Amino acid sequence: MRLKFLEHLLFLLFTTITIQDNIACSGYKITVGNKTILGSNEDAWRTSPHIWFEKGKGAGQYGAAFTGSRYDGENGYAPQSGMNEMGLAFERLASYHPKQVPLAGRKTITNPTQYLKNILHICKSVEEVKNYISSFDHSYFIEDVFLYVDQSGQYLVVEPYTLTLGNQPSYVISNFCPSITSEQQASKLDRYQNGVAFLQQKMDTSLQFCTALSDTMHVRRKKIGDGTLLSSIWDLSNGTVNLYFYHDYTTTVHLNLSDELKKGDHSMAIETLFPHNSEFEKLKTYKTPKNSFIIGVLIVYSGGFFLLTSFFFLIQHIRNKGRKKYANIQLLLFPLGLILSYYMYVLSGSINVFYFPSPYVDPTNVFVSLTSYMPFLILLLILPFSVLNYRLIQYNHWGLGARVIFTLNNFTYIILAGLFAYWRFYDVFSESLSG
Numbered sequence: 001m002r003l004k005f006l007e008h009l010l011f012l013l014f015t016t017i018t019i020q021d022n023i024a025c026s027g028y029k030i031t032v033g034n035k036t037i038l039g040s041n042e043d044a045w046r047t048s049p050h051i052w053f054e055k056g057k058g059a060g061q062y063g064a065a066f067t068g069s070r071y072d073g074e075n076g077y078a079p080q081s082g083m084n085e086m087g088l089a090f091e092r093l094a095s096y097h098p099k100q101v102p103l104a105g106r107k108t109i110t111n112p113t114q115y116l117k118n119i120l121h122i123c124k125s126v127e128e129v130k131n132y133i134s135s136f137d138h139s140y141f142i143e144d145v146f147l148y149v150d151q152s153g154q155y156l157v158v159e160p161y162t163l164t165l166g167n168q169p170s171y172v173i174s175n176f177c178p179s180i181t182s183e184q185q186a187s188k189l190d191r192y193q194n195g196v197a198f199l200q201q202k203m204d205t206s207l208q209f210c211t212a213l214s215d216t217m218h219v220r221r222k223k224i225g226d227g228t229l230l231s232s233i234w235d236l237s238n239g240t241v242n243l244y245f246y247h248d249y250t251t252t253v254h255l256n257l258s259d260e261l262k263k264g265d266h267s268m269a270i271e272t273l274f275p276h277n278s279e280f281e282k283l284k285t286y287k288t289p290k291n292s293f294i295i296g297v298l299i300v301y302s303g304g305f306f307l308l309t310s311f312f313f314l315i316q317h318i319r320n321k322g323r324k325k326y327a328n329i330q331l332l333l334f335p336l337g338l339i340l341s342y343y344m345y346v347l348s349g350s351i352n353v354f355y356f357p358s359p360y361v362d363p364t365n366v367f368v369s370l371t372s373y374m375p376f377l378i379l380l381l382i383l384p385f386s387v388l389n390y391r392l393i394q395y396n397h398w399g400l401g402a403r404v405i406f407t408l409n410n411f412t413y414i415i416l417a418g419l420f421a422y423w424r425f426y427d428v429f430s431e432s433l434s435g
Contacts, residue, residue, distance in 0.1 A: 310337025
């Protein structure tokens with residue numbers, strides 16, 4: 001009973017997180033008559049979505065198409081969704097499941113990218129997928145849930161510790177594990193709720209209907225327009241896929257799996273298949289410590305600098321026994337430097353802080369949430385500290401070393417304030433004024 005309560009509690013926490021997650025996704029499957037569709041929305045901040053085609057490499061192997069945006073070195077891109085020649089398709093979604101004892105007596109997954117590709121290369125139905133996956137410790141994917149669908153309309157939900165077959169005409173999924181999630185809990189995710197509501201009105205497998213459904217479930221965040229990177233609508237009966245780039249559902253690219261496999265193994269950057277997308281350009285040019293070496297170095301430098309100077313000013317205060325002019329400022333710089341050092345650590349960690357509304361709220365860490373107010377503190381300190389800096393230099397109140405370090409501190413504050421403005425950390429200020 002206590003374990004079940006804990007699972008529900010953790011899920012409620014996770015649904016709050018995954019609404020802000022960089023790989024939050026959604027999907028659906030629809031079967032009407034002899035036609036089955038799998039729709040997949042990949043929501044990510046990566047700027048390199050690809051679709052690629054791989055022929056079967058040996059006897060009994062099937063050719064397949066895959067989409068993905070995360071480069072995995074010599075393995076190529078990690079599959080996010082895909083379909084093979086036999087009309088077996090899948091998609092991958094971020095999810096939460098509490099860790100349990102690993103599945104005993106199973107083979108170990110050592111290369112997840114190749115493992116996922118192999119499933120489409122050697123399986124033709126969800127029954128075969130279930131048998132194949134059952135031989136592996138699939139709890140390796142503790143943060144993922146998978147949906148496999150075949151031409152018959154039967155589907156398989158792959159969770160870290162559970163494999164569930166289903167055969168309902170329609171099925172909607174987002175960032176949760178169905179075996180531990182009630183419908184009420186799942187409905188807290190807007191994209192899931194929107195998909196379910198849409199399918200309650202009507203069910204169809206036409207491209208127009210599925211495009212509208214994918215559109216209904218897509219994400220477009222307010223800050224810089226980021227969200228659904230790629231929507232793919234896989235027609236399992238006809239062996240085709242329609243792609244929609246960066247939540248623009250007015251233009252599609254239609255590809256036939258059989259025709260593409262005749263060209264041999266090849267890969268295409270999704271961006272090159274579509275007209276210029278101004279919102280995607282904003283994403284590509286938006287710089288953070290994760291995609292800019294210079295900014296990354298600056299944040300790390302600032303964190304180390306604030307840490308060292310905080311102790312420097314504490315030692316200065318102790319050595320001078322507080323008798324120096326503005327000695328209270330030296331004492332203030334000690335906790336301020338520690339807090340700013342921690343904030344630089346936060347900025348070099350989770351990427352979410354750069355994309356979501358400010359002040360950023362981390363539901364798992366109150367300290368991270370509190371540091372989101374540091375940009376406002378720095379903005380408030382720049383003017384009085386600049387005036388103080390001028391007086392210290394003019395009247396030689398502190399030693400040369402202390403004056404130089406304090407000047408560098410202020411210079412760093414100004415640079416950071418500029419970055420904070422660029423990252424729109426002050427948006428809440430402007431919104432309150434306009435409101």
